[in-house]
Amino acid sequence: MTGHTPRHAVVIASGGLDSTTAAYWLADRxxxxxxxxxDYGQRHRKELDFARRIAGHLGAHQEVVDLSGLGRLLSGSALTDPAVRLPDGHYxxxxxRATVVPNRNAIMLDIAVGMAVARGADAVAFGAHAGDHAIYPDCRSSFxxxxxxxxxxxxEGFLADGFEVLAPFIDLAKADIVEIGRQIGVPYQDTWSxxxxxxxxxxxxxxxxxxxxAFSLAGVEDPTEYARAGAEAAR
Incomplete structure (x- = not known):
């Protein structure tokens, strides 16, 4: 985790646990x-409503980029192609592997960097973590x-002084992220996974x-409402 505190960070915010914690972590600093x-045509676009809630809690400006056409181009993923069955189970x-959306993070990060340059921000941040590495190549440290x-x-020549691309949790487990969030008061009831x-x-x-x-391993109470059958099966 970086020791540098950005003046202004563009955070890729899905409305999920990881990106929300990254946003709160930066705000806390x-x-x-x-x-x-x-909106990239994901079947769980409901997450955008939760990202909006988080922006409201933080008093932060939010932009939603319409990339819904990508769902047609990036076929073959269970997240964007209704013909592909969404699997259950552990990452x-x-x-x-059916949940991989080709090049998703690179596309999002490129747009985020462009926005940062245009607005004079000195950082771009996203919430990738170590648990993603096995499946998602664009969540790995090498990428x-x-x-x-x-x-x-x-x-070059257009970036704000000290510009960084930050992935503060890239070497952490998701349980570690939950514990960080507990310490800084992340409202996990208002996140969607x-x-x-x-x-x-x-x-x-x-x-x-x-x-x-993650909540179980961190010893933090999980405020999430799960479908009964699903929660019993997952536990």
Missing amino acids: GSRLSLLSF TAESM FDLFAETAKAGN CYRGGEVHCGRCGTCTERIE
């Missing part, structure tokens, strides 16, 4: 925030380091399974 959310299971170099090279996007969290999909485990 005194950074001004701009939240950047994406590390082979079946969870992050190369992207940060590319962003700086591609905008479930890939199914129903009325309540299903308790069975990969993100629900990971969320339940």
